[in-house]
Amino acid sequence: MNSLKGKVVLITGASSGVGAALAREFSKREARVVLTARRFERLQEVIRHCPNETLGVRCDVTDTKDRQNLINQILDRWKKIDILVNNAGSGMYGSLESIDEKEIRDLFEINILSTIFLTRLVLPTMKKQGEGLIINISSIAGLVAHSNNVAAYISTKHAVIGFSRGLVKDLQGTGIRVIVVCPHLISTEFFESSTGAQEMSEIIEKLRSRMDSPDQVAQGILDQIFLERFIIFPTEMSERVYHKFRDI
Numbered sequence: 001m002n003s004l005k006g007k008v009v010l011i012t013g014a015s016s017g018v019g020a021a022l023a024r025e026f027s028k029r030e031a032r033v034v035l036t037a038r039r040f041e042r043l044q045e046v047i048r049h050c051p052n053e054t055l056g057v058r059c060d061v062t063d064t065k066d067r068q069n070l071i072n073q074i075l076d077r078w079k080k081i082d083i084l085v086n087n088a089g090s091g092m093y094g095s096l097e098s099i100d101e102k103e104i105r106d107l108f109e110i111n112i113l114s115t116i117f118l119t120r121l122v123l124p125t126m127k128k129q130g131e132g133l134i135i136n137i138s139s140i141a142g143l144v145a146h147s148n149n150v151a152a153y154i155s156t157k158h159a160v161i162g163f164s165r166g167l168v169k170d171l172q173g174t175g176i177r178v179i180v181v182c183p184h185l186i187s188t189e190f191f192e193s194s195t196g197a198q199e200m201s202e203i204i205e206k207l208r209s210r211m212d213s214p215d216q217v218a219q220g221i222l223d224q225i226f227l228e229r230f231i232i233f234p235t236e237m238s239e240r241v242y243h244k245f246r247d248i
């Protein structure tokens with residue numbers, strides 16, 4: 001695969017931030033984009049800025065029935081799925097003892113289990129096609145411990161990279177490639193909607209001017225997807241930050 005023209009691209013978490021920027025960017029590059037998230041009216045807004053054919057599907061990616069319905073709708077409409085972007089995710093800030101067990105379980109549901117389960121649903125189609133690309137959005141937190149009080153989040157993002165490594169091995173010879181993306185801080189709603197957002201807000205405001213924008217991240221990803229790389233740092237800043245923390 002070396003062109004996006006006519007490709008069917010499924011993006012989770014497309015109602016805001018990186019997912020919305022990726023939807024616009026893939027669409028600009030002539031892909032047919034499936035946008036999914038829980039907030040349907042927000043998906044509709046993003047769709048208005050996509051110049052090519054789109055399909056918007058409301059889906060909670062942690063819900064088994066929603067995931068199956070999503071895949072059925074795509075296959076009914078376009079009969080194929082060329083690219084899956086597992087982007088939907090959430091954050092968690094705070095000392096481990098202060099966070100409820102349920103909230104930690106929910107974080108694993110959204111950040112890693114939904115990625116595993118959606119990938120499982122897409123694989124039979126990609127295997128039949130003999131071609132496909134799976135892009136898993138991790139973080140530099142998937143490679144290093146970049147901050148205090150985010151241990152649970154760090155473990156979910158390390159799991160995304162571990163899962164992706166396993167997939168690369170399992171998918172050898174199938175024509176399906178796997179990429180993980182490791183961004184640094186991005187200025188999105190993530191810092192308002194994540195668990196512990198309130199406690200984080202002062203630190204985040206100080207860092208805001210050094211964050212990448214979702215559009216920079218989306219462009220950085222799309223500029224590199226055809227390179228034979230497993231890990232993508234979408235911007236120079238993300239690569240620099242990774243090298244700064246890598247000995248820890």
Ligand SMILES: NC(=O)c1ccc[n+]([C@@H]2O[C@H](COP(=O)([O-])OP(=O)(O)OC[C@H]3O[C@@H](n4cnc5c(N)ncnc54)[C@H](OP(=O)(O)O)[C@@H]3O)[C@@H](O)[C@H]2O)c1
Binds near residue numbers: 017037183186
């Ligand atoms: N922001 C950062 O600094 C940063 C850095 C590194 C990596 N990342 C990663 O980048 C990805 C995107 O984050 P972002 O910064 O763009 O955050 P964001 O603006 O908060 O977007 C998160 C997206 O995930 C969706 N989502 C959350 N729970 C969902 C669920 N149960 N089912 C379906 N969709 C769900 C949200 O949509 P609905 O609420 O409408 O469902 C939203 O579209 C995440 O995986 C995050 O971990 C972010």
